[in-house]
Amino acid sequence: MNQTVLLVLQLVLLGVIFYFFMIRPENKRRKAIATMQSSLEKGDRVVTIGGIHGRIHALEQETVTLINDEGQKWIFERNAISRKVEK
Numbered sequence: 001m002n003q004t005v006l007l008v009l010q011l012v013l014l015g016v017i018f019y020f021f022m023i024r025p026e027n028k029r030r031k032a033i034a035t036m037q038s039s040l041e042k043g044d045r046v047v048t049i050g051g052i053h054g055r056i057h058a059l060e061q062e063t064v065t066l067i068n069d070e071g072q073k074w075i076f077e078r079n080a081i082s083r084k085v086e087k
Contacts, residue, residue, distance in 0.1 A: 014042050031086065041063065045085040048076055 035079030044056045046066065057073060059082070064081060066074045 006012060033082070037081055039080065040078070045087070046081050047083050047085060049082045050078050050080070055065075 002022065019071060040056060040059060042056050042059060045053070046056060046064075047053050048066075052066070052068070054068045054074065056064055057067040058065040059078075062078055064076050064078050068074070
């Protein structure tokens with residue numbers, strides 16, 4: 001009886017540790033990225049998940065049009081923006 005209680009406690013402890021070190025930080029990171037992507041504005045300098053740097057030229061519900069320094073326009077999904085570049 002004691003061994004089963006000890007085993008259950010170890011599994012619960014392992015689950016709690018897994019939650020606080022793996023699941024919770026990932027959820028916080030995902031929420032921060034979603035907040036950043038929803039707050040994008042025209043003129044913001046951003047980097048895509050592929051490493052392309054550009055300035056936001058136009059925003060739509062699901063897409064973002066970026067313009068690079070050479071004047072080329074690229075259309076990306078909004079969730080392809082990984083971060084804003086701060087000046």
